[in-house]
Amino acid sequence: EAQVTQNPRYLITVTGKKLTVTCSQNMNHEYMSWYRQDPGLGLRQIYYSMNVEVTDKGDVPEGYKVSRKEKRNFPLILESPSPNQTSLYFCASSLSPGQGNTEAFFGQGTRLTVV
Amino acid sequence: GDSVTQMEGPVTLSEEAFLTINCTYTATGYPSLFWYVQYPGEGLQLLLKATKADDKGSNKGFEATYRKETTSFHLEKGSVQVSDSAVYFCARGPNFGNEKLTFGTGTRLTIIP
Numbered sequence: 001e002a003q004v005t006q007n008p009r010y011l012i013t014v015t016g017k018k019l020t021v022t023c024s025q026n027m028n029h030e031y032m033s034w035y036r037q038d039p040g041l042g043l044r045q046i047y048y049s050m051n052v053e054v055t056d057k058g059d060v061p062e063g064y065k066v067s068r069k070e071k072r073n074f075p076l077i078l079e080s081p082s083p084n085q086t087s088l089y090f091c092a093s094s095l096s097p098g099q100g101n102t103e104a105f106f107g108q109g110t111r112l113t114v115v
Numbered sequence: 116g117d118s119v120t121q122m123e124g125p126v127t128l129s130e131e132a133f134l135t136i137n138c139t140y141t142a143t144g145y146p147s148l149f150w151y152v153q154y155p156g157e158g159l160q161l162l163l164k165a166t167k168a169d170d171k172g173s174n175k176g177f178e179a180t181y182r183k184e185t186t187s188f189h190l191e192k193g194s195v196q197v198s199d200s201a202v203y204f205c206a207r208g209p210n211f212g213n214e215k216l217t218f219g220t221g222t223r224l225t226i227i228p
Contacts (some may be wrong), residue, residue, distance in 0.1 A: 004158075024160075033215065042204065042220035058215065090158055092216075097209035102147055105217055106158035 002027050006091050007112065013081055013114055021076045021110050023091030029105075030096040032074040033058065033068065036087040037109075052098065069101055081114040085115035090113075118205050119144055121205045121219030128226055136190040138179075138205035148172075148188040149210035149216070154201045162190075162203070180207055197226045 003026045015021055025032065033048035034059075045058030049068040063085055065077040074093075079084060091107040119188065123136040147166045163172030165181035165188065167223040172179050177192045183214060205219040 035218075037221075040220060043218040045215050048215060094157075097215075102208040102216060103149070103161050103164060104151075104159075106151075106160065108158045 002105065003014065004091055004093055004105050004107040006089075006110050009108060009110060009113050010112060013112070015114055016071045016080045018077050019081060019112075021078075021089060021091075021112070023076065023107060024072050025073045025074075025091075025093040025105065027093060027095035027105065028071065030071070032068065032091065033104075034064070034074070034076045035090045035092065036060065037090060038087050040043045046076070048088075080114075081082055086112060086114050119205050119207050119217050119219040120207055122222050123220075124202075124222040124224070126222060126224050128224070130197055130226055131194045132226075134190070134192040134195045134199075134224070136205075136224070137202055138190065138219060139186050140188065140205075140207045140217075142188065142207060144224075145183060148179070148180055149206040149211045150188070151176070151204040151206060151218075153204065153221070154203045159204060167219065173179050179205050195226050197228055200226045205206075 007022045034046040035043040037043050043061045044060045046064050047066040049055045055066050089110045092104040094104045119140045149164045150162040152162045153159045163174040165172040168183040170181045178191045179188050202221045202223045204221045207217045
């Protein structure tokens with residue numbers, strides 16, 4: 001079954017404690033991205049990756065890091081989380097935008113609370 | 116800059132009512148347009164899409180037509196059901212170097228029996 005898998009689904013952590021949210025896709029997609037969803041703001045892109053070892057900032061990259069060492073995995077790293085990073089996070093993957101089919105497949109989301 | 120503007124919510128309707136959720140976009144060219152739906156506790160999933168002007172996307176009784184004259188992609192359904200309660204996102208595809216999907220802010224729809 002084609003899917004994007006994120007872990008964990010729920011996470012409560014304390015300010016400053018490094019954390020990683022994992023994301024894996026099984027569709028051999030080149031393009032992967034991370035979004036955060038906040039009330040009244042919709043989805044905002046944090047980082048994206050066009051392919052292995054190619055990553056770039058989205059609209060709200062501050063406080064986040066990503067890596068793309070393998071095609072299927074795209075972890076999101078918060079080196080020193082702060083309360084303003086409390087949000088619902090989604091990983092998504094798709095074929096390369098240049099191929100014309102940009103339908104994105106989303107993971108189930110990670111609800112992060114930083115206290 | 117490029118953006119997607121959709122109808123503010125929340126929207127509450129009775130079962131079998133007619134639904135319209137407005138969406139307009141700005142773009143340099145003619146990007147693909149999408150509606151995604153997010154059911155409670157789940158991620159977003161594609162509801163329908165249109166890839167060129169005058170295309171009509173449809174799925175599960177929902178429809179949206181790509182109108183380049185009015186730069187709109189309004190979502191409609193003739194008779195909503197309780198199971199349609201969800202958050203709906205309009206999105207615009209990549210456009211002239213802007214490679215990402217651009218989402219509207221989402222519209223929460225609640226259908227009451």
